[in-house]
Amino acid sequence: MVSSAMLFERRPWERRQVGIIRDHSDIQAGLDALVELDPRLAAIVEASGPVPLRLNEPGFSGLASIIVSQMVSRASAEAIWRRITAVGPVTAASYRALDPATIATFGLSRAKAATLLHLSTAISEGHFDLASVGALETAEAIRRMVALPGIGPWTAEVYLMFCCGHADIFPTGDVALQAAVAHAFGLEARPSAKDLATMARDWSPWRSVAARLFWAYYAAKMRRDVTPLA
Incomplete structure (x- = not known):
C-alpha cells in the first residue's frame, strides 16, 4: 500500500486553456490528455x-435537481424529483409561486425546501x-453561488461542471470520489479533501473529466452509480 503523500511529488506539466465541455468528443479529448498527464490513469x-x-x-x-440529488439515497432523490417535475415546468418563477402545501408533498427535508425557496425567490425577483454565473471564471462563479443560503461548494462545483460545462473542477469533498481515488491508487485510507485537491492538480486543466472518470470507476468497482446527474 502507498500513502497519499507519496502521490504528490510529481513534476508539474505545462497547462493549456481548455474550453467548455459540450459533447462526448470533449470527454474523449480529456481522457486522452489525462493519460498523458498522468500515465497511471490509463489503467x-x-x-x-x-x-x-x-x-x-x-x-x-x-x-434544483443537483440540490435534490443530495439525499440519503439516489432512489429517494429520484422520487422527489419526479414529484417536483410532475407539477409542471421547473422554473424559478413557477417554483416560487407554488403553494407551500404542494411543496410539502415533495418529500424534501426542511433544509432543502428552504434552499429551493430562497433560490427561486432570489432568481425570480432579480x-x-x-443565467450569467456560468460564464464567469470558475472561482468567481463558485464564490457567488456559495453566497446563496444553502448552496455549498459541492453544489456550486457540480452545477458548473454538469450544467455549464466547466472543464477544470474536481469536487474534492465528494466522498465517492475520495473512495474511488483511494481504491484506484491503493491508498491506506480515503484522502482528505485537502489532500485530494493537491493530487488533482496534476489533472488540470481536465479535472472535470478526471472527476467523471473516478465516478465511473466507483460505479464499476463498487457497483453503485453516485454521479450527481443521471
Missing part, C-alpha cells in the same frame, strides 16, 4: 468503461443572475 480508464458526458441544461431546474 483506471480501462477499468471504468465508458465515461458518461452527463450534461444538463443550465438554469434553476438544473441547479437578486441573483444564475
